[in-house]
Amino acid sequence: MRVIGLISGTSVDGIDAALVDISGTNLDIEIELVAGATYPYPTHLRERILAVCAGEALSMAELAELDDAISCAFAQAAKNIQFGQEQASLIGSHGQTVYHRPPRKGGGELSTPNSPLGYSIQLGRGALIAHLTGMTTVSNFRAADIAAGGQGAPLVPRVDAALLSDFAESRCVQNIGGIGNVAYIPPRRDSNWLEKLRGWDTGPGNSLLDLAVEHLSSGTKTYDENGAWAASGNPCHPLVEQWLTQDYFHLPPPKSTGRELFGVSYLQNCLQDAEAYQLSPADILATLTELTAASIVHSYRSFLPQMPQRVLLCGGGSRNLYLKSRIQNLLGSVPVMTTDDVGLSADFKEAIAFAVLAYWRYMGTPGNLPTATGAPQEVLLGEVSP
Numbered sequence: 001m002r003v004i005g006l007i008s009g010t011s012v013d014g015i016d017a018a019l020v021d022i023s024g025t026n027l028d029i030e031i032e033l034v035a036g037a038t039y040p041y042p043t044h045l046r047e048r049i050l051a052v053c054a055g056e057a058l059s060m061a062e063l064a065e066l067d068d069a070i071s072c073a074f075a076q077a078a079k080n081i082q083f084g085q086e087q088a089s090l091i092g093s094h095g096q097t098v099y100h101r102p103p104r105k106g107g108g109e110l111s112t113p114n115s116p117l118g119y120s121i122q123l124g125r126g127a128l129i130a131h132l133t134g135m136t137t138v139s140n141f142r143a144a145d146i147a148a149g150g151q152g153a154p155l156v157p158r159v160d161a162a163l164l165s166d167f168a169e170s171r172c173v174q175n176i177g178g179i180g181n182v183a184y185i186p187p188r189r190d191s192n193w194l195e196k197l198r199g200w201d202t203g204p205g206n207s208l209l210d211l212a213v214e215h216l217s218s219g220t221k222t223y224d225e226n227g228a229w230a231a232s233g234n235p236c237h238p239l240v241e242q243w244l245t246q247d248y249f250h251l252p253p254p255k256s257t258g259r260e261l262f263g264v265s266y267l268q269n270c271l272q273d274a275e276a277y278q279l280s281p282a283d284i285l286a287t288l289t290e291l292t293a294a295s296i297v298h299s300y301r302s303f304l305p306q307m308p309q310r311v312l313l314c315g316g317g318s319r320n321l322y323l324k325s326r327i328q329n330l331l332g333s334v335p336v337m338t339t340d341d342v343g344l345s346a347d348f349k350e351a352i353a354f355a356v357l358a359y360w361r362y363m364g365t366p367g368n369l370p371t372a373t374g375a376p377q378e379v380l381l382g383e384v385s386p
Protein backbone atom coordinates (compact mmCIF):
# COMPACT_ATOMS: atom_id res chain seq x y z
CA MET A 1 0.00 0.00 0.00
CA ARG A 2 1.29 3.47 -0.84
CA VAL A 3 1.04 5.90 2.08
CA ILE A 4 2.08 9.51 2.68
CA GLY A 5 3.47 10.36 6.13
CA LEU A 6 3.52 13.99 7.29
CA ILE A 7 4.94 15.62 10.40
CA SER A 8 6.26 18.92 11.64
CA GLY A 9 8.18 18.34 14.84
CA THR A 10 9.15 20.42 17.84
CA SER A 11 11.87 22.27 15.89
CA VAL A 12 9.03 23.81 13.83
CA ASP A 13 11.38 23.99 10.85
CA GLY A 14 8.85 22.72 8.32
CA ILE A 15 6.76 19.77 7.21
CA ASP A 16 8.59 16.51 6.55
CA ALA A 17 6.77 14.41 3.98
CA ALA A 18 7.49 10.79 3.04
CA LEU A 19 5.90 8.76 0.26
CA VAL A 20 6.25 5.15 1.32
CA ASP A 21 5.31 1.72 0.02
CA ILE A 22 4.38 -0.51 2.96
CA SER A 23 3.63 -4.23 3.06
CA GLY A 24 3.24 -6.88 5.75
CA THR A 25 1.47 -6.93 9.09
CA ASN A 26 2.10 -5.66 12.59
CA LEU A 27 5.84 -5.69 13.43
CA ASP A 28 6.66 -7.76 10.35
CA ILE A 29 6.43 -4.99 7.81
CA GLU A 30 8.65 -3.83 5.00
CA ILE A 31 8.84 -0.30 3.74
CA GLU A 32 10.35 1.44 0.76
CA LEU A 33 10.83 5.19 0.77
CA VAL A 34 9.76 6.38 -2.68
CA ALA A 35 10.26 10.09 -2.00
CA GLY A 36 11.01 12.36 0.94
CA ALA A 37 11.02 16.15 1.15
CA THR A 38 10.86 18.95 3.70
CA TYR A 39 8.61 21.91 2.99
CA PRO A 40 9.64 24.85 5.20
CA TYR A 41 6.85 26.87 6.78
CA PRO A 42 6.49 30.47 5.57
CA THR A 43 8.43 32.62 8.10
CA HIS A 44 5.32 34.31 9.53
CA LEU A 45 3.63 30.94 10.16
CA ARG A 46 6.74 29.50 11.84
CA GLU A 47 7.05 32.57 14.07
CA ARG A 48 3.37 32.34 14.99
CA ILE A 49 3.67 28.65 15.91
CA LEU A 50 6.83 29.23 17.96
CA ALA A 51 5.13 32.09 19.82
CA VAL A 52 2.14 29.89 20.65
CA CYS A 53 4.47 27.07 21.76
CA ALA A 54 6.24 29.59 24.01
CA GLY A 55 2.92 30.28 25.73
CA GLU A 56 1.59 33.34 23.88
CA ALA A 57 -2.16 33.65 24.41
CA LEU A 58 -4.48 33.39 21.43
CA SER A 59 -8.22 33.78 21.02
CA MET A 60 -10.45 30.97 19.73
CA ALA A 61 -10.72 32.84 16.42
CA GLU A 62 -6.92 33.00 16.19
CA LEU A 63 -6.68 29.31 17.08
CA ALA A 64 -9.07 28.49 14.23
CA GLU A 65 -7.02 30.62 11.84
CA LEU A 66 -3.79 28.93 12.87
CA ASP A 67 -5.37 25.49 12.47
CA ASP A 68 -6.61 26.48 8.99
CA ALA A 69 -3.13 27.64 7.93
CA ILE A 70 -1.44 24.49 9.27
CA SER A 71 -4.06 22.18 7.71
CA CYS A 72 -3.59 23.88 4.32
CA ALA A 73 0.21 23.69 4.58
CA PHE A 74 0.01 19.95 5.39
CA ALA A 75 -2.41 19.31 2.52
CA GLN A 76 -0.08 21.17 0.16
CA ALA A 77 2.89 19.12 1.38
CA ALA A 78 0.93 15.92 0.61
CA LYS A 79 0.10 17.18 -2.88
CA ASN A 80 3.71 18.18 -3.52
CA ILE A 81 5.19 14.82 -2.52
CA GLN A 82 2.49 13.05 -4.53
CA PHE A 83 3.18 15.07 -7.69
CA GLY A 84 4.30 12.91 -10.62
CA GLN A 85 4.10 9.70 -8.54
CA GLU A 86 1.72 6.77 -8.53
CA GLN A 87 -1.30 7.67 -6.36
CA ALA A 88 -1.12 6.99 -2.61
CA SER A 89 -4.16 5.47 -0.86
CA LEU A 90 -3.72 6.98 2.58
CA ILE A 91 -2.20 9.90 4.47
CA GLY A 92 -0.91 9.68 8.04
CA SER A 93 -0.63 13.22 9.33
CA HIS A 94 0.86 13.94 12.75
CA GLY A 95 0.19 17.67 12.50
CA GLN A 96 1.98 20.31 14.53
CA THR A 97 2.28 19.94 18.29
CA VAL A 98 1.58 23.28 19.96
CA TYR A 99 1.01 22.02 23.49
CA HIS A 100 1.91 18.85 25.35
CA ARG A 101 1.01 18.16 28.95
CA PRO A 102 2.14 14.75 30.14
CA PRO A 103 -0.09 13.06 32.72
CA ARG A 104 0.90 13.80 36.31
CA LYS A 105 2.10 10.27 37.00
CA GLY A 106 4.65 10.79 34.21
CA GLY A 107 6.08 13.90 35.84
CA GLY A 108 3.75 16.34 34.14
CA GLU A 109 4.64 19.52 35.96
CA LEU A 110 1.94 21.38 34.03
CA SER A 111 -0.84 19.13 35.29
CA THR A 112 -2.82 20.16 38.34
CA PRO A 113 -4.60 18.15 41.05
CA ASN A 114 -7.87 18.95 39.25
CA SER A 115 -6.48 17.83 35.95
CA PRO A 116 -3.97 15.01 36.38
CA LEU A 117 -4.61 13.67 32.88
CA GLY A 118 -2.38 14.13 29.90
CA TYR A 119 -3.29 16.52 27.08
CA SER A 120 -1.62 17.06 23.75
CA ILE A 121 -2.64 19.36 20.92
CA GLN A 122 -1.60 18.76 17.33
CA LEU A 123 -2.96 21.33 14.88
CA GLY A 124 -3.72 20.46 11.25
CA ARG A 125 -7.10 18.73 11.08
CA GLY A 126 -7.44 15.49 9.21
CA ALA A 127 -10.90 16.19 7.76
CA LEU A 128 -9.66 19.27 5.92
CA ILE A 129 -6.47 17.57 4.72
CA ALA A 130 -8.63 14.68 3.41
CA HIS A 131 -10.94 17.11 1.64
CA LEU A 132 -8.14 19.19 0.10
CA THR A 133 -6.14 16.18 -1.10
CA GLY A 134 -8.95 13.73 -1.90
CA MET A 135 -7.11 11.11 0.18
CA THR A 136 -8.30 9.31 3.32
CA THR A 137 -6.34 10.86 6.17
CA VAL A 138 -5.48 9.49 9.59
CA SER A 139 -4.66 12.17 12.17
CA ASN A 140 -4.74 12.96 15.90
CA PHE A 141 -2.57 9.96 16.71
CA ARG A 142 -1.80 10.78 20.35
CA ALA A 143 -5.35 11.15 21.68
CA ALA A 144 -6.29 7.48 22.14
CA ASP A 145 -3.10 6.62 24.04
CA ILE A 146 -3.59 9.63 26.33
CA ALA A 147 -7.23 8.76 26.89
CA ALA A 148 -6.08 5.30 27.96
CA GLY A 149 -3.78 6.92 30.54
CA GLY A 150 -0.57 7.03 28.49
CA GLN A 151 1.78 9.92 27.76
CA GLY A 152 0.73 9.98 24.08
CA ALA A 153 4.45 10.06 23.31
CA PRO A 154 6.81 8.85 22.11
CA LEU A 155 4.90 6.90 19.46
CA VAL A 156 7.77 6.12 17.09
CA PRO A 157 9.42 3.37 19.24
CA ARG A 158 6.97 0.73 18.00
CA VAL A 159 7.82 1.65 14.42
CA ASP A 160 11.54 1.60 15.30
CA ALA A 161 11.06 -1.90 16.67
CA ALA A 162 9.45 -2.97 13.38
CA LEU A 163 12.04 -1.38 11.11
CA LEU A 164 15.32 -1.32 13.04
CA SER A 165 15.45 -4.40 15.26
CA ASP A 166 18.33 -6.83 14.87
CA PHE A 167 18.28 -10.57 15.44
CA ALA A 168 21.34 -10.65 17.68
CA GLU A 169 22.10 -7.09 18.75
CA SER A 170 20.47 -4.69 21.22
CA ARG A 171 20.07 -1.18 19.84
CA CYS A 172 19.08 2.28 20.92
CA VAL A 173 17.47 4.37 18.21
CA GLN A 174 17.99 7.95 19.32
CA ASN A 175 16.02 10.70 17.63
CA ILE A 176 17.46 14.18 18.10
CA GLY A 177 14.84 16.66 16.96
CA GLY A 178 13.79 19.67 19.01
CA ILE A 179 13.31 17.12 21.80
CA GLY A 180 15.27 13.87 22.02
CA ASN A 181 13.61 10.47 22.30
CA VAL A 182 14.92 6.94 22.41
CA ALA A 183 13.69 3.45 21.56
CA TYR A 184 15.61 0.62 23.20
CA ILE A 185 15.26 -2.55 21.12
CA PRO A 186 16.49 -5.84 22.59
CA PRO A 187 17.77 -8.54 20.21
CA ARG A 188 14.86 -10.07 18.36
CA ARG A 189 16.09 -13.57 19.11
CA ASP A 190 15.11 -13.02 22.78
CA SER A 191 11.75 -14.73 23.17
CA ASN A 192 10.32 -11.84 25.20
CA TRP A 193 11.99 -9.03 23.22
CA LEU A 194 8.67 -7.22 22.82
CA GLU A 195 8.09 -6.89 26.56
CA LYS A 196 11.65 -5.65 26.98
CA LEU A 197 11.28 -2.81 24.48
CA ARG A 198 11.50 0.64 26.08
CA GLY A 199 11.09 4.22 24.96
CA TRP A 200 11.00 7.72 26.45
CA ASP A 201 11.83 11.35 25.76
CA THR A 202 15.42 11.94 26.84
CA GLY A 203 15.01 15.73 27.18
CA PRO A 204 16.32 18.55 25.01
CA GLY A 205 17.54 17.70 21.52
CA ASN A 206 18.18 20.86 19.51
CA SER A 207 15.49 23.08 21.06
CA LEU A 208 17.77 24.93 23.50
CA LEU A 209 20.66 24.98 21.03
CA ASP A 210 18.53 26.52 18.26
CA LEU A 211 17.14 29.17 20.62
CA ALA A 212 20.65 29.97 21.88
CA VAL A 213 22.06 30.22 18.34
CA GLU A 214 19.29 32.60 17.37
CA HIS A 215 19.93 34.72 20.47
CA LEU A 216 23.75 34.69 20.22
CA SER A 217 23.76 35.45 16.48
CA SER A 218 21.21 38.27 16.94
CA GLY A 219 18.76 36.43 14.73
CA THR A 220 21.11 35.84 11.79
CA LYS A 221 21.28 32.06 12.32
CA THR A 222 18.65 29.50 13.32
CA TYR A 223 20.91 26.51 14.12
CA ASP A 224 24.53 25.56 14.60
CA GLU A 225 25.40 23.97 11.25
CA ASN A 226 27.29 20.70 11.82
CA GLY A 227 27.94 21.90 15.38
CA ALA A 228 30.86 24.00 14.12
CA TRP A 229 30.21 26.96 16.43
CA ALA A 230 29.95 24.77 19.54
CA ALA A 231 33.04 22.81 18.47
CA SER A 232 35.07 26.04 18.61
CA GLY A 233 34.26 26.41 22.33
CA ASN A 234 34.66 24.33 25.47
CA PRO A 235 31.86 22.84 27.58
CA CYS A 236 31.62 24.07 31.15
CA HIS A 237 31.29 20.74 32.97
CA PRO A 238 30.23 22.11 36.39
CA LEU A 239 27.27 23.79 34.67
CA VAL A 240 26.30 20.60 32.87
CA GLU A 241 26.45 18.73 36.19
CA GLN A 242 24.27 21.42 37.78
CA TRP A 243 21.71 21.29 34.96
CA LEU A 244 21.60 17.49 35.06
CA THR A 245 20.28 17.60 38.63
CA GLN A 246 16.96 18.84 37.22
CA ASP A 247 13.97 16.62 38.06
CA TYR A 248 13.06 15.55 34.51
CA PHE A 249 16.38 13.78 33.99
CA HIS A 250 15.85 11.68 37.12
CA LEU A 251 12.23 10.78 36.51
CA PRO A 252 11.97 7.11 35.53
CA PRO A 253 10.26 6.33 32.21
CA PRO A 254 7.64 6.27 30.78
CA LYS A 255 8.02 10.01 30.39
CA SER A 256 7.60 12.66 27.73
CA THR A 257 8.27 16.36 27.44
CA GLY A 258 8.24 19.29 25.05
CA ARG A 259 9.02 22.94 24.47
CA GLU A 260 6.82 23.75 27.51
CA LEU A 261 9.77 22.61 29.65
CA PHE A 262 12.82 22.80 27.35
CA GLY A 263 11.94 26.11 25.70
CA VAL A 264 12.47 29.85 26.03
CA SER A 265 12.33 30.17 29.85
CA TYR A 266 14.57 27.16 30.34
CA LEU A 267 17.19 28.74 28.06
CA GLN A 268 16.91 32.06 29.88
CA ASN A 269 17.75 30.27 33.15
CA CYS A 270 20.69 28.52 31.48
CA LEU A 271 22.03 31.83 30.15
CA GLN A 272 21.70 33.35 33.61
CA ASP A 273 23.59 30.42 35.16
CA ALA A 274 26.28 30.81 32.49
CA GLU A 275 26.93 34.45 33.47
CA ALA A 276 28.72 33.33 36.63
CA TYR A 277 31.28 31.47 34.49
CA GLN A 278 31.77 34.31 31.95
CA LEU A 279 31.43 31.91 29.03
CA SER A 280 31.97 33.00 25.42
CA PRO A 281 29.10 32.35 22.95
CA ALA A 282 30.99 29.30 21.64
CA ASP A 283 31.42 27.98 25.22
CA ILE A 284 27.69 28.46 25.88
CA LEU A 285 26.84 26.43 22.78
CA ALA A 286 29.39 23.74 23.66
CA THR A 287 27.85 23.54 27.16
CA LEU A 288 24.28 23.25 25.84
CA THR A 289 25.43 20.63 23.32
CA GLU A 290 27.05 18.74 26.21
CA LEU A 291 23.74 18.89 28.11
CA THR A 292 21.94 17.20 25.20
CA ALA A 293 24.67 14.55 24.85
CA ALA A 294 25.01 13.92 28.59
CA SER A 295 21.25 13.80 29.22
CA ILE A 296 20.91 11.13 26.52
CA VAL A 297 23.75 8.95 27.81
CA HIS A 298 22.83 9.56 31.45
CA SER A 299 19.29 8.31 30.75
CA TYR A 300 20.63 5.08 29.17
CA ARG A 301 22.86 4.44 32.18
CA SER A 302 20.03 5.20 34.60
CA PHE A 303 17.07 3.48 33.01
CA LEU A 304 18.19 0.64 30.70
CA PRO A 305 18.70 -2.92 31.96
CA GLN A 306 22.08 -2.80 30.20
CA MET A 307 23.84 -0.52 27.74
CA PRO A 308 22.92 -1.15 24.07
CA GLN A 309 25.38 -2.77 21.69
CA ARG A 310 24.83 -0.03 19.11
CA VAL A 311 23.29 3.44 18.98
CA LEU A 312 21.60 4.66 15.79
CA LEU A 313 20.99 8.41 15.58
CA CYS A 314 18.31 10.10 13.51
CA GLY A 315 16.61 13.50 13.25
CA GLY A 316 18.32 16.79 12.41
CA GLY A 317 20.66 16.54 15.41
CA SER A 318 22.32 13.50 13.84
CA ARG A 319 23.88 15.97 11.37
CA ASN A 320 25.48 17.90 14.21
CA LEU A 321 28.95 16.34 14.05
CA TYR A 322 30.10 17.88 17.31
CA LEU A 323 27.04 16.56 19.16
CA LYS A 324 27.56 13.14 17.60
CA SER A 325 31.21 13.09 18.67
CA ARG A 326 30.27 14.07 22.25
CA ILE A 327 27.68 11.26 22.42
CA GLN A 328 30.29 8.83 21.08
CA ASN A 329 32.82 10.06 23.63
CA LEU A 330 30.39 9.63 26.54
CA LEU A 331 29.33 6.16 25.35
CA GLY A 332 32.92 4.90 25.08
CA SER A 333 33.11 1.65 23.11
CA VAL A 334 29.43 1.49 22.05
CA PRO A 335 29.41 2.32 18.32
CA VAL A 336 27.34 5.39 17.33
CA MET A 337 26.03 5.49 13.77
CA THR A 338 23.00 6.96 12.01
CA THR A 339 19.93 5.08 10.80
CA ASP A 340 21.11 5.98 7.27
CA ASP A 341 24.00 3.59 7.89
CA VAL A 342 21.52 0.70 8.27
CA GLY A 343 19.31 1.77 5.37
CA LEU A 344 16.60 3.93 6.96
CA SER A 345 16.55 7.66 6.24
CA ALA A 346 17.58 9.63 9.35
CA ASP A 347 15.90 12.75 7.95
CA PHE A 348 12.55 11.17 7.10
CA LYS A 349 12.18 8.44 9.72
CA GLU A 350 9.52 10.35 11.66
CA ALA A 351 7.48 11.04 8.51
CA ILE A 352 7.87 7.37 7.55
CA ALA A 353 6.72 6.43 11.05
CA PHE A 354 3.42 8.31 10.66
CA ALA A 355 2.85 6.59 7.32
CA VAL A 356 3.34 3.27 9.14
CA LEU A 357 1.07 4.32 12.01
CA ALA A 358 -1.67 5.21 9.48
CA TYR A 359 -1.14 1.84 7.80
CA TRP A 360 -1.48 0.09 11.15
CA ARG A 361 -4.69 2.07 11.83
CA TYR A 362 -6.01 1.00 8.44
CA MET A 363 -5.08 -2.65 9.19
CA GLY A 364 -6.66 -2.49 12.65
CA THR A 365 -3.28 -2.92 14.37
CA PRO A 366 -2.45 -0.99 17.57
CA GLY A 367 0.19 1.73 17.22
CA ASN A 368 1.30 2.48 20.76
CA LEU A 369 3.87 0.64 22.80
CA PRO A 370 2.65 0.58 26.40
CA THR A 371 6.21 0.27 27.74
CA ALA A 372 7.05 3.54 25.98
CA THR A 373 3.92 5.62 26.58
CA GLY A 374 2.86 4.11 29.90
CA ALA A 375 -0.64 3.29 28.63
CA PRO A 376 -2.02 0.20 30.35
CA GLN A 377 -2.80 -1.45 27.03
CA GLU A 378 -2.26 -1.32 23.29
CA VAL A 379 -4.79 0.85 21.46
CA LEU A 380 -5.67 1.78 17.89
CA LEU A 381 -4.18 5.20 17.16
CA GLY A 382 -5.59 7.93 14.98
CA GLU A 383 -8.89 9.26 13.70
CA VAL A 384 -9.85 8.36 10.15
CA SER A 385 -11.22 11.06 7.84
CA PRO A 386 -12.37 9.32 4.66
Ligand SMILES: Nc1ncnc2c1ncn2[C@@H]1O[C@H](COP(=O)(O)OP(=O)(O)OP(=O)(O)O)[C@@H](O)[C@H]1O
Pocket (backbone or CB within 6 Å): 008, 009, 010, 011, 012, 013, 175, 176, 177, 178, 179, 180, 205, 206, 210, 223, 224, 225, 226, 227, 314, 315, 316, 317, 319, 320, 321, 350
Ligand atom coordinates in the same frame (compact mmCIF):
# COMPACT_ATOMS: atom_id res chain seq x y z
N1 LIG B 1 23.53 20.14 9.43
C1 LIG B 1 23.06 20.30 10.67
N2 LIG B 1 23.91 20.59 11.69
C2 LIG B 1 23.45 20.76 12.95
N3 LIG B 1 22.17 20.70 13.29
C3 LIG B 1 21.28 20.41 12.33
C4 LIG B 1 21.65 20.20 10.99
N4 LIG B 1 20.53 19.94 10.26
C5 LIG B 1 19.49 20.00 11.14
N5 LIG B 1 19.94 20.29 12.37
C6 LIG B 1 19.14 20.47 13.60
O1 LIG B 1 18.01 19.65 13.53
C7 LIG B 1 16.83 20.39 13.82
C8 LIG B 1 15.67 19.80 13.08
O2 LIG B 1 15.58 18.46 13.43
P1 LIG B 1 14.28 17.61 13.14
O3 LIG B 1 13.67 18.06 11.87
O4 LIG B 1 14.64 16.20 13.31
O5 LIG B 1 13.39 18.09 14.37
P2 LIG B 1 11.84 17.90 14.60
O6 LIG B 1 11.39 16.71 13.84
O7 LIG B 1 11.19 19.21 14.32
O8 LIG B 1 11.76 17.65 16.16
P3 LIG B 1 11.11 16.43 17.03
O9 LIG B 1 11.75 15.16 16.57
O10 LIG B 1 11.46 16.81 18.41
O11 LIG B 1 9.65 16.49 16.80
C9 LIG B 1 17.15 21.82 13.40
O12 LIG B 1 16.38 22.73 14.11
C10 LIG B 1 18.64 21.90 13.75
O13 LIG B 1 18.81 22.26 15.08
Ligand SMILES: CC(=O)N[C@H]1[C@@H]2OC[C@@H](O2)[C@@H](O)[C@@H]1O[C@H](C)C(=O)O
Pocket (backbone or CB within 6 Å): 009, 010, 097, 100, 120, 152, 153, 154, 155, 156, 157, 177, 178, 179, 180, 181, 201, 256, 257, 258, 350
Ligand atom coordinates in the same frame (compact mmCIF):
# COMPACT_ATOMS: atom_id res chain seq x y z
C1 LIG C 1 4.01 15.71 21.87
C2 LIG C 1 4.99 15.59 20.78
O1 LIG C 1 4.78 16.04 19.68
N1 LIG C 1 6.11 14.92 21.09
C3 LIG C 1 7.17 14.69 20.10
C4 LIG C 1 8.41 15.51 20.48
O2 LIG C 1 9.43 15.34 19.49
C5 LIG C 1 10.27 14.24 19.90
C6 LIG C 1 9.63 13.76 21.16
O3 LIG C 1 9.01 14.95 21.63
C7 LIG C 1 8.53 12.71 20.89
O4 LIG C 1 7.95 12.36 22.11
C8 LIG C 1 7.39 13.21 20.02
O5 LIG C 1 7.54 12.91 18.67
C9 LIG C 1 7.80 11.68 18.08
C10 LIG C 1 7.41 11.78 16.66
C11 LIG C 1 7.14 10.46 18.76
O6 LIG C 1 5.98 10.53 19.18
O7 LIG C 1 7.78 9.41 18.78
